[in-house]
Amino acid sequence: MKLASVQSDRILIVDDEELIVMAMRKYLEGLGYAVDAAHELEEAQALLANYSYDLVIADLRLTGIGGVEGLQIVADVHQRCPRTRVILLSAFGTPEIERESFNRGADVFLQKPRAMMEIATVARTLLEHR
């Protein structure tokens, strides 16, 4: 792991399940990342409008959002910063949604549940190969 890189990398977690957010935040902060979290699409959009992130990890099933509509977050991220990497998580992903997520610019699509260690490994790999 490139420590200098990790120390300056900032990650935004977007998930409406508080327990998942808490666990993921604790794990990633333990690895040295700066972590913010949003529980709603609009909260994430407001954060993206005010801060720069190196990586966004987003659950597709945000409050009031389902299916392909949840991919809006990818457009929001890339509108603000094309260099920001995006990992999408979904417990209800279909091949169609997965294909569409890549079409819209997501870097990785992961079916939930996933171990924190696995998500962190994917995050680190993305951040190291920007």
Added chain:
Amino acid sequence: MSEHSALNTILRPGGITPLFQPIMRVAGASASVHALECLSRGPAGTNFAAAGVLFDYVRLKREESLVDRACISAAFAQSSLLPTDVQLCVNVHASTLGRDVGFVPFLQTVAARHAIAMKRITVEVVEHAPPWDGRSFLEAIAQLRAAGAKLAVDDVGLGQSNFKMLIDVSPDYLKLDRYFVLSCSADPKRRAVVSAVTQLAREFGAEVVAEGVEEPDDVECLRGFDITLLQGFLYAKPLPAEGVASFCAAA
């Protein structure tokens, strides 16, 4: 259903923390407090403690009216700690004035509850995204005028704070955004904008308030345009109500 409703967290009692930033009247070498701009922060320990995140979120949720009301209630609730001889400036979205037909009566009621005369209030109109109901907006502006409030257009030169807004509001004050103020002394392009807005204010019979004043050189530059109302960290950061009286006494 979300486990977490951010809007409820913001709107619950104590969710909004009011702060007050002095607007100084500068004359020669002296400066006195002309007004206090009521500012708001969201719940501590949340993303909304940052004003930019708070209000971007509120606008995305299209809940400007609810939050504008909450911010005014929170600020006026602390008015007993504030000097009574200065104007109180409150920020109100144009969309609130255009959509919330009960807003002006609400403002009058809250002001009366805290013994604040309407003539002491300046409504700073802010807008980031049209459209709003033009007729309702103009009616609300007329109601505010009739009630004795003063009007300001915030963030002049940015976003929707454009010439149409100036004509619709016919403001008493044009608030020049910090983008144009910061380093105006060193930047001819910024000085050109300051000059243009000053001329515009003169034509409207309004005064310019320069926001984001941080450098003495910029003060000299602004004074050169006869701008005497200055606001920014050079004079004071946003203060809690408890700190306002001592600041005013020392100013």
